[in-house]
Amino acid sequence: MRPNEFQSFDFAFNHAVIGMALVSFDGTFLKWNSALSTLLGYDHNELLTPSPSVRTLLDQIHEIAELGTPSSMNIHPHRFQQDYFQPTGHLLSLEVSVSIISDGNGAPLYYFTQFENKTMIRQMETQLQDAENSLLEKENSFLQLLEGLPLTVVITANGIVQYANSAGLQLIHAESLDQVLGISTTNIVDLSNYAILQERRERYFSGNTIGSVCYLINCLNGQQKYVDGFTLPITFNGNGAFIGIFKDISQQMLEDERLIQSEKLSTAGQLAAGIAHEIRNPLTAINGFMKLIRSSERMNDKYFFIIESELKRIEFIVNELLVLSKPQTTHVSKPVDLLSLLEQVTTLMNGQAALKNLKILPVCADQSIWINGEAYQLKQVFINLLKNAMEAMNSGGNIYIHVLTNESETRISVQDEGCGMTEEQIKALGKPFYTTKETGTGLGFMITQNIVHNHGGSITVESIPEQGTTFTVIIPTILEPEETVM
Template sequence: MRPYELHSFDFAFTHAVIGMALVSFDGTLLKWNSALSALLGYDHSELLTSSSSVRTLLSQIREIAELEESFSSFNIHPHRYQQDYYKPTGQLLCLEISISIISDTNGAPQYYFIQFENKTIIKQIETQLQEVETNLLEKDDSFLQLLEELPLTVVITINGIVQYANSAGLQLIHAESLDQVLGSSTTSIVDLSNYQILQERRERYHSGNTSGSVCYLINCLNGQQKYVDGFTLPIIFNGSKAFIGIFKDISQQMLEEERLIQSEKLSTAGQLAAGIAHEIRNPLTAINGFMKLLRSSERMNDKYFFIIESELKRIEFIVNELLVLSKPQTTHISKPVDLLSLLEQVTTLMNGQAALRNLKILPVCADQPIWIHGEAYQLKQVFINLLKNAMEAMNNGGNIYIHVHTTESESRISVQDEGCGMSEEQIKALGKPFYTTKESGTGLGFMITQNIVHNHGGAITVESIPEQGTTFTVTLPMILEPEEAAI
């Protein structure tokens, strides 16, 4: 080295924050800085005597250096390796040792230039990270093992792509191995008819909202379709955001429910058929009897014809009510309806019949219009039926009250009479085919009223006290005032 190079080298060597040393080819420590003394745990004089631990370290350095066939000049491609070292205090250090060769001006090798860096903390951090990673892998293994033991179907997806399915899930869709489902899209498993449900749930998750439980119709690999019910939660899987879905096969449950519904329909149809047969057989028996009398009579009898005509009208009335019950909305279109205006029209229509029975209809309504969405003709039929029922329950005159109450989203219309009232058993029986508390009733009027109210998104309730009166309350959803209305 030139003089100015030696001076510059000596300054950097002495004041370096990392340990530096010049070592002869036979392993003798020729020169070192104070950073190396502090690192190795010996003062300057102790390093001169070369303690056993330092000699061992230098011997290892020489062996490593000799294994290298050749070294480039200082600063170019030094040989690096890590070596454990115990300080005199017993503390274990991880040293990164960099070995280069210093040559003279003629290029002849003179000695080793060695740098020592303390990598203990870095190695400790790396070890801790490895331990954490190992623990996480063990936890993942435990987690997956737990999922394998579950009797429910478990599916983990990332961006709608299947990453994992447990044994119960594979069995559910008739897959022989996990490879058959890995990488599959959930849109290939969920049936096309449920795509909208799937998309809505994804949008809710992405907006940060929970979506609760869900029922899907799924397609199995063998072509079979099944119903599953379950829920989905966000998780971290293999370091990525994922979703875990836990589902139960409810196909058999759905089948049983469908059978029960069908059985209930058949039972109701049977009851209805029996009622129709009973209601129509009576007038037919009367018609048949009077037809025989007419055949045996020598002259025409107007009284017989009148009875036959009235019985035929009764049959027609029963059939018409059944038709209304079966198709309550087939011939009409729903529009915005002013409920108060509709009640006013119904009250005007029924006032004449009320006066003949010495009754008064007393409406207690709001001042502002109340808008609902529905079919005006059918809604009129609802309140006409309720007013007729109220009139027929009052044989000694009295008042019928119509009360209208509103909330932010719905209106409640009550029709209250002062009639004979009903018992709890009679209230429970309302709505059954051909059940009636009136001598000339068919029992279909309330069924028709119920159907119309339910088809308008509403509900109807009954409260009654025997010998005091009955109140029918109809609840209907309200809408904002529209530009175009039905009435």
């Protein structure tokens, strides 16, 4: 080291904020700065005769330095970590750097050592490691909990499956977790439900709650199932994700369908007399005009027009009866013209009403009202409500159907002039097998309620004993079909 280099080094040595020392090859301090005295907890003179803890530190420097060669240590200083107790008993974590200072001819003179206090950093690293271990332990416990759940649990990130519990693997007939990891949810959710999937994603990104959902899913063995559940945002493996908890409701939906079918067959049987009366009228007209045609010397087109019209009426009534009675296996919601649907139901029920000296009086808008749903199920709703109204009226009267609509919803009220119900009876409606009729099953209103709820709507009841009852169905309105195509 040249004289001017030594002066610069000496100045930097004495004014450094980290501990520095020159150490002889036999392991004694030759020179040290005040920062080192402060760091080690001794005054300058006390380091002339090192304490046992300082002696241990010097011995460690000597041992580490002997592992290298002077030429290598000039280029790459040796570094090591060393715990050190100050005289007060306070534990420090030191990082020591050892290099060799040589003279102008390259001959080694002594070790140049630097001491940095890494205690704070080490404590932070320890805390971070403890926190990471704690999180890992909690995550493992969390996954163990999920594995024990009988419900299907799926964790996804950006629409990609990150985890599925045993119940989930069993649901979709996967043999191992590897079969589902990395699969997109669009491969599991059926194509017919993509709109629901996308709508839920948009709802989340716009800051709204996601809520519960029912999906039709595709299993790995080609089978399809219905699942019902909900999704929540979570943190998984340190990243944002979603956890979905689902229940297989395929069997439940099958049972619901059987219940609906049973009620439909019961309704069809109860309407048989009214339908026979409704068909008998056009048949009488057809028979009369056929006799006129036989006795007439020339053909009259007006007779044929009336006959054709009455035949179409019979065909319509029979078709409606078939829709009411036959099983429906599809569950595809489509735009439905509500007013047209109510007209069809009213036509079907008019025969039954006439037998009981009742009139069904629709009070509807002139323009079409569009809702999204399954027509045959919605017909079942209004048939049930009209049938209930008829059964509540034993002395004739009127049944009013009021339809009010706006941009977001439509309200359809079925109002009778019957015996009415008490508050207690209204509260009990919808409970299985509860009925106010001598021959009722109590399933009709429960099924009606379920259908309305499945269409995103609600149903309310207002009643005054001996004055009548009003059932109001509220259901979301959509734009006309041609305006909804994007």
